[in-house]
Amino acid sequence: MAQSTVSCLKSAISAIDAANSADPNLDDGEPAALLYGKRMSAELERLYPDASDPLRVAARGQHIERWILPRATYPEGKAGYHAWRRELAKHHAQRVGTIMAEAGYGDADIDAAGRMLRKEGIKRHNDVQSLEDVICFVFLKWYFTPFAAKHNDAKVLGIVQKTARKMSDEARQRVLAEFDLPEPLAAAFRQ
Structure with missing residues (x-):
């Protein structure tokens, strides 16, 4: 990995963690989204140690700021649940994309991470x-x-x-x- 890629990855992960540190919901004494991101990164490293940077960033940012779109603000039932999940995916992709751009990633990597976070291409990509x-x-x-x-x-x-x-x-x-x-x-x- 080139030094600039390492620097971009480190910067993006730090920014995601900083955002998720604001989660008011706690899990094991830590902000829930922050802990979830750490768990995602650890499991990614275990399962796919040669993962691309966009995949590493997407894994860490999978639940970025999830608490700002509470499930309770969407209608009950399957339609409300799916609407909530679609909005979360868009939010996660947008926030992670902004963070990646600020960290120095190019459009191709940002687009790849966004596609992953929106789950476009499960079973195909x-x-x-x-x-x-x-x-x-x-x-x-x-x-x-x-x-x-x-x-x-x-x-x-x-x-x-x-x-x-x-x-x-x-x-x-x-x-x-x-x-x-x-x-x-x-x-x-x-x-």
């Missing part, structure tokens, strides 16, 4: 799929157990099935190897 796989691993590793404790078995199974469908074949195989999931949850990753 390697970096978009890699980001989605990392998101799913982070969910399973740190957020699944608290989620499952709050919901009935049918809802938990549905979420696990949706999670598995988003993942690449390779990532689903890794889930089966790395997690001790009870049946029928494990079955969702075998399909």
Whole structure:
């Protein structure tokens, strides 16, 4: 990696962390978005150690300033949920793009990160799929157990099935190897 690329990456990650440090929601005593970003970077490094800079920045910025668009401000139900998620994706891509430009990245890298954050090309574009796989691993590793404790078995199974469908074949195989999931949850990753 060229020194200027290292400098750009370091600057972008620092700016994302600074923005996420303002999250009023805490998780393990840290701003939730900041902790999530750190977890995303750690899991990306573990799963894809040769990741591109745009993928590294997108992973760290996946939930940048998520708290400013609360779910409760959108209508209940599936349509409201999807509208909220679309607005979050646009916000994340815009904020990360601004940060990347300020850090010295060019348009091609900014566009690539934006595409990943908007999830354009899951199952078709390697970096978009890699980001989605990392998101799913982070969910399973740190957020699944608290989620499952709050919901009935049918809802938990549905979420696990949706999670598995988003993942690449390779990532689903890794889930089966790395997690001790009870049946029928494990079955969702075998399909």
